[in-house]
Amino acid sequence: xxxxxxxxxxxxxxxxxxxxxxxxxxxxxxxxxxxxxxxxxxxxxxxxxxxxxxxxxxxxxxxxxxxxxxxxxxxxxxxxxxxxxxxxxxxxxxxxxxxxxxxxxxxxxxxxxxxxxxxxxxxxxxxxxxxxxxxxxxxxxxxxxxxxxxxxxxxxxxxxxxxxxxxxxxxxxxxxxxxxxxxxxxxxxxxxxxxxxxxxx
Numbered sequence: 711x712x713x714x715x716x717x718x719x720x721x722x723x724x725x726x727x728x729x730x731x732x733x734x735x736x737x738x739x740x741x742x743x744x745x746x747x748x749x750x751x752x753x754x755x756x757x758x759x760x761x762x763x764x765x766x767x768x769x770x771x772x773x774x775x776x777x778x779x780x781x782x783x784x785x786x787x788x789x790x791x792x793x794x795x796x797x798x799x800x801x802x803x804x805x806x807x808x809x810x811x812x813x814x815x816x817x818x819x820x821x822x823x824x825x826x827x828x829x830x831x832x833x834x835x836x837x838x839x840x841x842x843x844x845x846x847x848x849x850x851x852x853x854x855x856x857x858x859x860x861x862x863x864x865x866x867x868x869x870x871x872x873x874x875x876x877x878x879x880x881x882x883x884x885x886x887x888x889x890x891x892x893x894x895x896x897x898x899x900x901x902x903x904x905x906x907x908x909x910x911x
Contacts (some may be wrong), residue, residue, distance in 0.1 A: 717743065769842070771818040771835045773800045783815060790814045792849040796839065797866065798822050798856060806854065814852075817842065822860040823867055834864075836871065843875050850878040857884050857902075 713721075716832055717739055724735035744751045765775045767781035774781035783789055783803075793814030798821060806812050819834045831837075842848065853868055855861035869879050884905030886895055895903070 758868065770816045771820055771838065772803050772816055792847055793852070793888070794839075794842065794848055794850070795852045795854050797854050798861065798864075802854065814850075819855075819864070820857060822858075822864045824860050825895055836868065839868070840871055843872060848875075848877050850880060852880045853879065 717727065720742070721732070721735045723804045724730050724738050725732055727735075730738070742753070759772045763776050764773055765776045765778065766772070767784055768779050769784045770781060772781045772783065790813050794802070794817050795806060795812060795814055796819060797806065798819055800818050803816050803818065804817065806816075817839045819836065819839075821829055821834050823829060823831065839851075843851065851868075851872060853865040855865045865881055872879050883906050884899070885906055886892070892900070
């Protein structure tokens with residue numbers, strides 16, 4: 711069955727989103743076709759406003775409102791400027807913030823090193839991080855990249871770039887999840903949990 715061009719172009723556009731395959735894209739397109747007018751109108755408005763009303767913070771490269779040079783976290787006097795948590799994406803900032811246990815500032819790399827995909831140090835916000843540290847006042851850098859090959863490679867590279875400065879570089883701990891069973895833990899997770907064991911007080 712041949713689809714009208716407007717439906718086919720929507721399906722094609724939805725397929726370009728991460729995690730959306732041809733079937734999911736088709737389901738979403740046909741849902742929007744049958745949905746009340748206000749749902750598709752709200753989606754259209756939200757998408758149009760997304761690029762217009764957002765920008766990147768010039769200090770940490772997190773997402774902020776358009777027209778602002780710095781985000782709310784960078785502007786806050788209550789946050790500890792001597793402590794910087796380095797994350798891959800802006801979404802990771804939300805994850806750390808949800809814990810309620812971090813009161814420093816952030817630096818969003820906007821990706822990870824990936825030679826296979828052609829992403830090198832110049833494609834990330836690494837020079838800007840080094841400049842922030844070189845500016846002084848930073849005591850600790852927490853490397854909170856994902857526990858993947860790319861995340862580990864990025865953390866190693868950042869550590870080598872920050873060696874020249876008098877700054878404490880740490881990495882997020884890794885190991886067994888709360889409520890997890892040893893018998894279900896994979897070999898790498900268990901090995902990391904063993905090497906990162908802590909003394910009981």
